[in-house]
Amino acid sequence: MTGLASSIERRNGVSLWRQIADRILQAIANGDFAENAALPPEVALAERYGVNRHTVRSAIAALVQEGVLKAEQGRGTFVLSRKRLSYPIGARTRFSTGLQGQTSERHIALLSSSTEPAGRRIAEALGIAKGAAVIRLETRGEADGHAVSRATTWFDAKRFAGIEAAMAETGSITASLKRFGINDYLRQSTVLSARHADADDLAALDLQPGAIVLVTVAVNVTLDGQPIQFAESRFPAERVELRLLAGD
Amino acid sequence: MTGLASSIERRNGVSLWRQIADRILQAIANGDFAENAALPPEVALAERYGVNRHTVRSAIAALVQEGVLKAEQGRGTFVLSRKRLSYPIGARTRFSTGLQGQTSERHIALLSSSTEPAGRRIAEALGIAKGAAVIRLETRGEADGHAVSRATTWFDAKRFAGIEAAMAETGSITASLKRFGINDYLRQSTVLSARHADADDLAALDLQPGAIVLVTVAVNVTLDGQPIQFAESRFPAERVELRLLAGD
DNA sequence: TATAGTTGTCTATATCAATAGACAAATTTA
DNA sequence: TAAATTTGTCTATTGATATAGACAACTATA
Known part of the structure; x- marks a missing residue:
């Protein structure tokens, strides 16, 4: 600066x-x-x-x-270590393609999954009834063995039954969605904030207490505008910056 | 959450x-x-x-x-107080239009201005020679009497001589650029990070020490792609969230 | 081989941060 | 009015944070 x-x-x-x-x-x-x-x-x-x-x-x-x-x-x-990773955010943000050229190995690890009734916020985002069953995935993004993101993702349980198995197998959201007939999708909205990392983030992202995380809350939709995924992702601010893409 | x-x-x-x-x-x-x-x-x-x-x-x-x-x-x-302001970020991000409907009064206050030689980063972003003169503006964005952003902005001094006077007078970047024949411009790139507020941010944004700021580093360009402005903006994370716009 | 420069360890002291308990002061409710 | 609830103030104790100074251990260099 x-x-x-x-x-x-x-x-x-x-x-x-x-x-x-x-x-x-x-x-x-x-x-x-x-x-x-x-x-x-x-x-x-x-x-x-x-x-x-x-x-x-x-x-x-x-x-x-x-x-x-x-x-x-x-x-x-x-x-010892390097500059921050620059993580692109745009209409077609994908984890694995986003970091190409900056790291050699990257994938998403599934930490846990569960089915639960949708809260108001999630129901609205996914366009389903409040209380309807949703699948929640807890994941960690890794690049070159380093944790670079920690996300919580919700899907409509009726439409995407079994997606947790697909995620565990493929290590990729994009690949998992393909199994449900979704070959392309767009990021409809993203809201960005920052806060101190909580205990869960600290552990998953290997941070020291007091560290800051960037938080994105996003809704992904099919090409015809149907919401399919609601996600909150946390990025360690000391290791990652977000690069907003213009058109895409 | x-x-x-x-x-x-x-x-x-x-x-x-x-x-x-x-x-x-x-x-x-x-x-x-x-x-x-x-x-x-x-x-x-x-x-x-x-x-x-x-x-x-x-x-x-x-x-x-x-x-x-x-x-x-x-x-x-x-x-006593309210939810966070939601500040939109997109190709046509403008301070005054962005917060419409959320606040009644908003403007940009010019805190100080100076002319200095361009550092490497700024020269590259503006497409001018390293060491060439640039005008630096220190500004604060205010909405309803509350500070919601603190920015440092650089312009090519040759092309935008006197822009600090225009800013002081109009309280608007968009209006000031109009005086230099620029009626429309686009946000070419935005890089986002977060950190603890420094002493300067604390004072300008009326924050308590230890507060977190969201930081955007952006380049604005004319419609034909010519860079005109380089800016680093800080937003208090406890009062502002950034909403990324898809198309626009 | 000295010497200067640097990190590592130790002791001591003062202040801040956190816990604990007791009770006062003000407000609401039965 | 009496009781219950809630914030405000006080004392005391413990551990973490920060300062200060001295010196040991190690490295690089003149």
């Missing part, structure tokens, strides 16, 4: 070491440090952020724990 | 009261509590979140400070 070094805030409910860890993460994602480059020494960071050296050490310790940094006594502290 | 009550995490750098305040904010934005409705009593909230009543009180105190809640001794604690 072009921005100035934003200052660190005290007694606001977020500890200084967490704020500094966030800032370092952001700087890395931002490309301020080259891959494998050394971070400034602890005393320099402490001065830059206006805190004690030990506070900087707490931040670094957290990032070492997360696998982002590696500290070597006598040498310095080094950046 | 349909989700289960996600649990509260301890000793992670984010204090319990801040986490609970975030959860309450989210619940309000989510429509779980009607406007002017009473929150559950402190003891009930404490039990729900598995913390001490005093911890809940700290969270409530922060939200009272932020103007979201109002506590009345003997009666209860009440929700």
